[in-house]
Amino acid sequence: MRVLVTSSRNTFALDLIRKLGSVGHTVFAADTYEGAVGSHSRFLAGHLTTPSPRFETDAFIATVNAYVEEHDIEVVIPTFEEVFYLAARAADLPEGVRLYAGSFGDLARLHDKASFQRLAQDAGVPIPETVVVTSPDELRAAIESFPRYFARAAFSRGGVGLLTNTGPLAGKVPVEDCVPTVDQPWLVQPFVDGPMVCTYSVVVDGKVQAHTTYKAAEQWAHSTAIAFVAVDSTDTLRYTQQLVDALDPGFTGQISFDFVDHGSDAAPDYKIIECNPRPTNGVILLEADVVVKAIQGELAEPVVAVPGTERQITLAVIADAFTEPLSHLPRTLHDLLHVRDVGAGWWDGAAMLWSPATIAHGAKISHGDRKEVLAALGDDIVWNGEPIDGMSETDAAALEAVHAGRV
Known part of the structure; x- marks a missing residue:
């Protein structure tokens, strides 16, 4: 295959590039700035810098199209929320190129947290008690109804911007800064003790091909995982297949879920x-041949990551250590000594040397606009539920249906 991987700034994009390239596929990368880590992997045949899909959608599509035609790209694999812009403009992509993602309507239904809760109910997957609010007054009433709560926008990501009165993020986001609206609602749920459990899956024609279930052994600023350990996938694999069945039996693409475990390791x-x-980052816990065969739909049965498999983003673990109390140091030292880095064995260290450029990119975007660097890192490639320039009438109607289908 001749593959273009977009949003190459992400560690998991770099991992996909390495895995595809290592088994003989011709891989190209794209992002909105030159310093994206994945754009400097030795496994690439080339890379390009694009306009922002969020702020310059037409120019983004035109740039991608020109590169696809110039390099005879067969498959475009999105790795972040540029997927929504590509899916909404799929009809404008060059003839013969395949977008490795679901339809815009399916993606929007999954991404809108309020409509996703309805989908989970329909699929028979357990959800916590949920209140959807569309005004500041409704938000205050909802959080007052729960002794312990956490709330976030229907369009949010990376554990950033959580409103809660419990745990290490308690009080970090003032309620005055949270302004739900009808177009941008918030979800309020009871805070429940228990670890976050995440999944990553490759799905082809409605069937899960490869699947990872993992916990975050370390988090950057108590939100985004930077060290990962695979756990048993029995329950989450079943739930993932149920969700895909309820969403679209023909769905093809990559999909990831977050759960809270209210039980124990044994149960x-x-x-x-x-x-x-x-x-x-769950893709990091799967072997290269498994990921590539899964993407191509070549696995007869789902392959899951082996429980106990561990990986970490070493540079991030070191950086995070400077923000943690001294009591956290033994855990950091243990991870640095015993947990395999995501880049181990690839002999591709030059790519990660561009990590400071990614942080600088986030700092540049956040400058003068009260955003954390972590939130700003993806600000030029995110999608928050608004209509997309050039989208079809069918996709516009699908977006309206998603809004109408919220819990």
Whole structure:
């Protein structure tokens, strides 16, 4: 295959590039800035810098199209929320190129946290008690109804912007900064003790091909995972297939879910929180041949990551250590000494040397606009539920249906 991987700034995009390239596929990368880590992998045949899909949609599509035609790209694999812009403009892509993602309507239904809760109910997957609010007054009333709560926007990501009165993020986001609206609602749920459990899956023609279930052994700023350990996939694999069946029996693409485990290691009791209709770092825990065969639909039965498999983003673990109390140091030292880095064995270290450029990109976007760098890192490639320039009437109607289908 001749493959273009977009949003190459992400560690999991770099991992996909390495895995596809290592087994003989010709891989290209794209992002909105030159310093994206994945754009400097030795496994690439080339890379390009594009306009922002969010702020310059027409120019983004035109740039991607020109590159696809110039390099005879067969498959475009999105790795972040540029997937929505590509899916909404799929009819404008060059003839013969395949977008490795679901339809815009399916992706929007998964991404809108409120409509996703309805989908989970329909699929028979357990969800926590949920209140959808569309005004600041409704938000205040909802959080007052729960002794312990957490709330976030229907369109949010990466554990950033959580409103809660419990745990390490308690009080970090003032309620005054949270302004739900009819177009941008928030979800309020009871805070329940228990670890977050995440999944990553490759799905082809409605069937899960490869699947990972993992916990975050370390988190950057108590939100985004930077160290990962695979756990048993029995329950989450079943739930993933149920969700795909309820969504679209013909769905093809990468899909990721977040659960909270209300039970124990011996007897997990999962409740689903949200979906990321794209890859996440769970792909790192799968072997290259499994991921590539899964993407091509070549696996007769789902392959899951082996429980106990561990990986970490070493540079992020080191950086995070400087923000944690001294009592956290033994855990950091243990991970640095014993947990395999995501880049181990690839002999591709030059790519990760561009990591400071990614942080600088986030800092540049966040400058003068009260955003954390972590939130700003993806600000030029996110989608928050608004109509997309050039989308079809069918997709516009699908978006309206998603809004109408919220819990």
